[in-house]
Amino acid sequence: MQNLQEILKKHKLTQQEYENIKDILQREPNLLEIGIFSAMWSEHCSYKSSKKYLSGFPTKAPWVIQGPGENAGVIDITGGYSAVFKVESHNHPSFIEPVAGAATGVGGIMRDVFTMGARPVASLDSIRFGRIDRQDDTGKLHRFLLKGVVKGIGGYGNCMGVPTIGGETTFDDCYDGNILVNAFTLGIAKTDEIFYGRAEGIGNPVIYVGSKTGRDGLGGAVMSSDSFDEESKSLRPTVQIGDPFSEKLLLEACLELFKKDLIVGIQDMGAAGLTSSSFEMAGRSGSGMIMHLDKVPMRELGMTPYELMLSESQERMLICAKKGCEKQVLEIFEKWEIDASVIGEVTDTGMMELYWYKERCAYIPIAPITEKAPVLDREIKKPQYLKEVDRDYHPKIDSLKEVFMQMLGSIDIANKSYIYNQYDSMVQANTIVGVGNGDASVIRVKENNTALAMTIFSPITYCYLNPKEGGKIAVACAGRKCVSRGARPLAISDCLNFGNPTNPEVMWQFKEATDGIKEACEKLKTPVVSGNVSLYNQTNDKDIYPTPTIVTVGLNKDVQKVLTSALQKEDSELILFGDLKEDFGGSLIQKLMERKIFGKSPTIDLEKELRLWDLILQANNDNLILSAKAVGKGGIAMALAKMAILGNKGFEVNTGVKPHLLFAESQSLMIVETQNSDLLLKMANKFQISAQILGKVKIDKNIILDSLQLDLDEIGKVYYESFEKCLD
Incomplete structure (x- = not known):
């Protein structure tokens, strides 16, 4: 074996971790065993820096069937059916190779869902780049990255026949060297037909199914557990190449x-490939396993046990079948023209025994590698930058129209049809509210005639200024967007994207953000059922802003009562629920006017937020609401503008507030359209929520917002055309 220190450096293992490996094995490990420990103990697989802070997440509720610890989370959606969902990151691979990185991110999250026995029915994505509106080389690079990522997401999802029904796209200088690509998929399954990633039962066969194994993706889990520098361009071979047509066949074969x-359990071969799938399946059951690696279907000549265990080739699964059912399992995959091979069996030894042409090449106890991975207690320190940004900010507006139009046409607000037009959002014919319609997206669940709302969101600037408050707002705002569709938020999946954990300031951000998420999930009754942590999002010592991406899934039991954000009827009234405050730290108007972020982020009263949810849901149940819009980026000015554009109707509104407050980003705000304002105002008083009649909807194309008068066609043109002009 080559120089030990070089090997440990290549595998991102410390000397102490190597000593721990020797203690576990009671001997010196060989190269294959070092590679296995390296992958399983990587940040990507073991969460060794973050596990300490994840333990307090609320994960249980009467409607939660499966929380964190499996391939995906599962919640009951009534009528004997469940929603299965998860969000994950594919950040580093997408920066290195945007098309392939984004595509395999989509493919991987779909496998996590259908591995549980669910047919994928909807996807969302959250993608973040540097500012593409710059004319320098960085702007040019990020326009290229954006186009590649969108091509990868659309190409894979469209070929799979799974609609991409919504998402979030943001731009900030903090992502110049490290873009984020977070992918979410939701599937539907019968509650009594959920499958788990377990391998148990002595003598039960272990079967490899899916695409042949190649050398693509070697070291992917370890690569994703390190920051970027100038040498990172050489990492392209660690990015997997996906084939959606193979995955579609694999999906249909698995569902059959x-x-x-015929089977006991099934596991996707995701990060760390055959290593993670085999160790996790056996580890969950306290079993042992024998695998004959020479029986693994191979795509390339001369492959070694090391390469077979650590390859991250796509579209592969590991199955624990019932003894005696091997032939039937293999016949199903043969029918779908998918490679399948019995490569081992379950034992009761608690050991992983790997063989290469009948010679044992690795012998590792399973429990220590899955349950006793290092848990690091990293140093934390409040960031120095918070002292520098701790000052008040109140925007001064010289021209209300100029600010309004600049904001509406900004890359943060302008319609992203260039992106979502490349996604098939209507395939499967269940999309009720799709991408580009504001707030949450909604699908019909035809099996039980309900509707599921889902949205993906992270308030990055708030998290930068106050990670704990930002974590709370992330959960609350994602839930509020579902409520605006008439859906009760039930659970979340999170993707926690942060910088380098060796930086004490980053770990302080992580601790604060997770504390905020815990508090919000507890008070809003939206437990965490699945998720992912992505650390080392850093390039050349520059960390991204804390970006805890939250996906909320909500249930509307009456598919006929799904709300949209489009204005509906002439002379109906517009009501603002909630309190408008001087909240401008981290706001869009600050970003546009000052070109930097500072001040105090908005704060949130979670009990008031929950009362707002209850108010809106009760009012919708009583048929009092025609349309609704959660107020977010750009304040009530942008919320009203979007409602008018989507509904192709004007309005006349008199808020009575100072002009700059039209752009305040206060929390727990909702605008609703109604023809029953008296009843709604009484109901708001009952729920202790402030309410104000803003004005009326008009059938003509005029928008009157206090002193501002605009033509609807004019603002629609700015809203729909600005983003694509920026790309060109």
Whole structure:
């Protein structure tokens, strides 16, 4: 074996971790065993820096069937059906190779869902780049990255026949060297037909199914557990190449398999490939496993056990079948023209035994590698920059129209049809509210005639100024967007994107943000059922802003009562629920006018937020609401503008507030359209929520917002055309 220190450096293992490996094995490890420990103990697989702060997440509720710890989370959606969902990151690979990185991120999260026995029915994405409106080389690079990522997401999802029904796209200098690509998929399954990633039962066969294994993706889990520098361009071979057509066949074969009583468990080969899938399946059950690596279907000649265990080739699964059912399992995959091979069996030894042409090449106890991975207690320190940004900010507006139009046409607000037109959002014919319609997206669940709302969101600037408050707002705002569709938020999946954990300031941000998420999930009754942590989002010592991406899934039991954000009827009234405050720290108007972020972020009263949810849901149940819009980026001015543009109707509004407050980003605000304002105002008083009649909807194309008068066609043109002009 080559120089030990070089090997440990290549595998991102410390000397102390190497000593721990020797203690576990009671001997010196060989190269294959070092590679296995390296992958399983990587940040990407073991969460060794973050586990300390994840333990307090609320994960249980009467409607939660499966929380964190499996391939995806599962919640009950009534009528004997469940929603299965998860969000994950594919950040580093997408920066290195945007098309392939984004595509395999989508493919991986879909496998996590259908591994549980669910058919994927909807996807969302959250993508973040540097500012593409710059004319320098960085702006040019990020326009290229954006186009590649969108091509990868659309190409994979469209080929799979799974609609991409919504998402979030943001731009900030903090992502110049490290873009974020977070992918979410939701599937539907019968509650009594959920499958888990377990391997148990002595003598039960272990079966490899899916695409042949190649050398693509070698070291992917370890690569994702390190920051970027100038040498990172050489990492392209660690990015996997996906094939959606193979995955579609694998999906259909697995769903056919699930209808028959042939298997014990099934696991996607995601990060760390065959290593993670085999160790996790055996580890969850306290079992042992024997695998004959020479029986693994191979795509390339001369492959070694090391490469077979650590390859991250896509579209592969590991199955624990029932003994005696091997032939039936293999026949199903043969029918779908998918490679399948019995490569091992379950034992009761608690050991992983790997063989290469009948010679044992690795012998590792399973429990220590899955349950006793290092848990690091990293130093934390409040960031120095918070002292520098701690000052008040109140924007001064010289021209209300100029600010309004600049904001509406900014890359943060302008319609992203260039992106979502490349996604098939209507395939499967269940999309009720799709991408580009503001707030949450909604699908019909035809099996039980309900509707599921889902949205993906992270308030990055608030998290930068106050990570704890930002974590709370992330959960609350994602939930509020579902409520604006008439859906009760039930649970979240999170993707926690942060910088380098060796930086004490980053770990302080992580601790604060997770504390905020915990508090919000507890008070809003939206437990965490699945998720992902992505650290080392840093390039050349520059960390991204804390970016805890939250996906909320909500249930509307009456598919006929799904709300949209488009204005509906002439002379109906517009009501603002909630209190408008001087909240401008981290706001869009600050970003546009000052070109930097500072001040105090908005704060949130979670009990008031929950009362707002209850008010809106009760009012919708009583048929008092025609349309609704959660107020967010750009304040009530942008919320009203979007409602008018989407509904192609004007309005006449008199807020009575100072002009700059039209752009305040106060929390727990909702605008609703109604023809029953008296009843709604009484109901708001009952729920202790402030309410104000703003004005009326007009059938003509005029927008009157206090002293501002605009033509609807004019603002629609700015809203729909600005983003694509920026790309060109």
